Each structure stands twice: as C-alpha cells, then as structure tokens.
Amino acid sequence: MSVPHWRIALVLATPGGTWGGMETHVRDLAQDLTSRGHEVCVLGHPDFSQRFAAPVRFCPMPMHLGRRNPLLKFRLRRALDKLHPDICHAHGNKAAQLIQGYSTSVRIGTVHGQKSSLSPFLSMDGVIAINHDQFQRLAHSNKTLIYNGITPPAKNAPLPSAFSRPLVVTAGRLEPVKGYEALIRAWARLTLPGHLVIAGDGSLRQTLERLIVALGLTESVSLIGYSDAVAAWLTQADACVISSQREGFPYLLVEALQCGCPVLSTPVGGASDFLPPDFLADDGSEAALANLLSRHLEDPANLKQAQSECMRQAREELTLEAMTASVCDFYQRCLGGRSLSTGATPD
CATH class of the missing domain: 3.40.50.2000 (Glycogen Phosphorylase B;)
Known part of the structure; x- marks a missing residue:
C-alpha cells in the first residue's frame, strides 16, 4: 500500500x-x-x-x-x-x-x-x-x-519551594493582550494568602515591576522571566490563570490541563471550548478576574477535582x-x- x-x-x-x-x-x-x-x-x-x-x-x-x-x-x-x-x-x-x-x-x-x-x-x-x-x-x-x-510536557525540573499557597501560575509574553496588568490588580484585591508567578518576558516587564511595587505585592507576585520549566511549575501549582484579552487557542491551557493543573480563565477561544462556564471570568477586567480567583482559590483540592474530566480530555485529545x-x-x-x-x- x-x-x-x-x-x-x-x-x-x-x-x-x-x-x-x-x-x-x-x-x-x-x-x-x-x-x-x-x-x-x-x-x-x-x-x-x-x-x-x-x-x-x-x-x-x-x-x-x-x-x-x-x-x-x-x-x-x-x-x-x-x-x-x-x-x-x-x-x-x-x-x-x-x-x-x-x-x-x-x-x-x-x-x-x-x-x-x-x-x-x-x-x-x-x-x-x-x-x-x-x-x-x-x-x-x-x-x-x-x-x-x-x-506531553516534561515535568522534572527542580523548582523553588518557598512560595506560599495557593500557588497560581501563568506564562506568556509580557504584552498588553495578555492582560497581566489587570491580573496583578486583581491579585491585589484578594484577601486570601498565596503567590502568583508570571513566567515570560516582553515590553511590559518594567511597567509590571513598577505596578507590583506600587501595590505592595513584592512578597506575593513574582515575575520570573522566560522559563523552559513551565510544565514543572504547573505540576506544582494549585491553579493556572489565563488573563488574556483574546486568544485563538492558548497552549498554556493545554499544557496546564495535561499537567493536572486546573485552569481559571477569561472567556477566550479554547478556554470557552474546554472549561465549564463556572471557571471563566465574565470578562478580562480586574474585578471579574478577582471574583473568579476568590471563588475558586479557597478550596484548591475541590477545584482540581472539578476539572478532572477536562484534564482527561486534554490528555487524550489535545x-x-x-x-x-x-x-x-x-x-x-x-x-x-x-x-x-x-x-x-x-x-
């Protein structure tokens, strides 16, 4: 043949x-x-x-x-x-x-x-x-x-272990379309403990660094730059957050779900296809992101269990x-x- x-x-x-x-x-x-x-x-x-x-x-x-x-x-x-x-x-x-x-x-x-x-x-x-x-x-x-x-992502890179929980991870270009300024402002609204890690580089790095300082978040938000160990971060994280204003189909969504990390996202392409509505923010505003994070980060174990079917689907289909x-x-x-x-x- x-x-x-x-x-x-x-x-x-x-x-x-x-x-x-x-x-x-x-x-x-x-x-x-x-x-x-x-x-x-x-x-x-x-x-x-x-x-x-x-x-x-x-x-x-x-x-x-x-x-x-x-x-x-x-x-x-x-x-x-x-x-x-x-x-x-x-x-x-x-x-x-x-x-x-x-x-x-x-x-x-x-x-x-x-x-x-x-x-x-x-x-x-x-x-x-x-x-x-x-x-x-x-x-x-x-x-x-x-x-x-x-x-399937490799997950064996060693990572720092000193971050407080819940540990929330995101990754992408530090550009306006990714919505990181709104995400950082949303994080400042939360009353629960935890740490937000943002992996990536781009034109907004200095702007975001200044914002973190201005909001008093230097102990709870980290910009770690470009990382080839995102899968390892996701494996250890309690949640992954996607704050983008628009996306076609974010690779971060696929990688997180395949690593067994639940995802909270703005209603962008791909996320709307694979995540139940309760795990989507109403929009990309800081208020909507803060509401989404506060609803789900109080019980990370339940969040992970609630997305178990999404994770199975990602491993088998994506x-x-x-x-x-x-x-x-x-x-x-x-x-x-x-x-x-x-x-x-x-x-």
Whole structure:
C-alpha cells in the first residue's frame, strides 16, 4: 500500500522577535509532518531560523515588512515558485493575505487569534479554525475545526519551594493582550494568602515591576522571566490563570490541563471550548478576574477535582499526534484528485 507524501510550504508571517503560540504551532506541526515523511519548508522571519531543526527546511523572508509590501510579495512568490509545493499553508491573517494570488498549489489557511475580519481566508481552498467561535464565524464552504495539540510536557525540573499557597501560575509574553496588568490588580484585591508567578518576558516587564511595587505585592507576585520549566511549575501549582484579552487557542491551557493543573480563565477561544462556564471570568477586567480567583482559590483540592474530566480530555485529545493527523486528513480532502509534485512513496 502507498501513502501520499507531500511537499508542504508553511507560511509564518509574524515579524520576528517574539516567539509565541502561533510560532510554536507552526514549529510543532512542521516537525511532526516531516516525521510522517512529508517534505516541509517554513517561510518565515530570519529571527526564527534556529527554531526549526532538520529535516524541516527554513526559507528566510522579510516578514517585518507590511503585507502589501511589493518586495515581500516578490520574495515570497519567487520562493514558492521554486519550491512548487503541493500545499501552501498560511498561518494567520497576514500570511493568508500574502498567498491570496498564488494559485499553483492548494491553499490552506489556519486562523490564529481572534481577528474581527476573516476575509483573507475566504479565497483559500480550505480553512482551519482552532476554536469553536472561529469555526462558527467562518463563512467558508470548506472549513474544519482542529484544536491545538502538544507533546506531553516534561515535568522534572527542580523548582523553588518557598512560595506560599495557593500557588497560581501563568506564562506568556509580557504584552498588553495578555492582560497581566489587570491580573496583578486583581491579585491585589484578594484577601486570601498565596503567590502568583508570571513566567515570560516582553515590553511590559518594567511597567509590571513598577505596578507590583506600587501595590505592595513584592512578597506575593513574582515575575520570573522566560522559563523552559513551565510544565514543572504547573505540576506544582494549585491553579493556572489565563488573563488574556483574546486568544485563538492558548497552549498554556493545554499544557496546564495535561499537567493536572486546573485552569481559571477569561472567556477566550479554547478556554470557552474546554472549561465549564463556572471557571471563566465574565470578562478580562480586574474585578471579574478577582471574583473568579476568590471563588475558586479557597478550596484548591475541590477545584482540581472539578476539572478532572477536562484534564482527561486534554490528555487524550489535545495531542500533537491528533492535531497533525487531523491536519493531514484535511490536506487530503482539499487536494482531492490533484496530481502531486512529489508523488507517492511506499508505506
């Protein structure tokens, strides 16, 4: 029996610098596709070249330029013409807009984040949504819903043990969209003991440090910077909090649930799909976050028990293997009877 082996171009149009959820998604997908025998080339900003290991190919593009920039369009089109992929898969609105006029390959788009306009995806041959709200909003005849998945996280890194309980952990870029200022102000409203750990770096670090000092929270809130041991923190934590203003499908949600750490979240994409309403804040305001935290942190053991089914579902369904298999099924559906540039190889 033979199985199709495809040549796939993954277009990652973020402008370099910060590494986040979309970049992680593309890296993990690229690596898992190559492990299945497909030929994968990622077209992205040069800052990310070291993030993609062989056999994934990386083609640097000036993605810091605007989506209408003629140089970027020319460089991208020339690279795609040279690659001649069976599938050109755009990640995010900017990437979808950049490949709109490229008709040689089957064009797939994945919607990341919660953008108000989804129009760049309407000309794609197929569109992948990563949360239910996106899927409902997509006015496309060939769409599918595929949740983000991860490799089961390693949890064996040693951590400091001097933090008071309940220990609440969050992680992400220190940028306005993550809602950390509202979270810190919400923490200041709580009357119970405990410690909030925020892992990550970004442009707001100094602003958040000053806020922590101004609110008298230096003993109960820690900014620990970037950490590659987030899974270990989550394993020891009593809860994970997501305070974002918007998300497509936060990787932190998946990682926390797979680590057995209950999640309290704003009503962003992904969280609304997997968490019961009682574990969602009404919105991203400090008052709503304070109300959510105060309701659930008084009894961490009950909180964990209440989310046991969410944790089981995450371990069984939100895996990288399941995500990639679903993406490959969708590729096959979109390719239909088209001839392939790379042919097929024996299984």
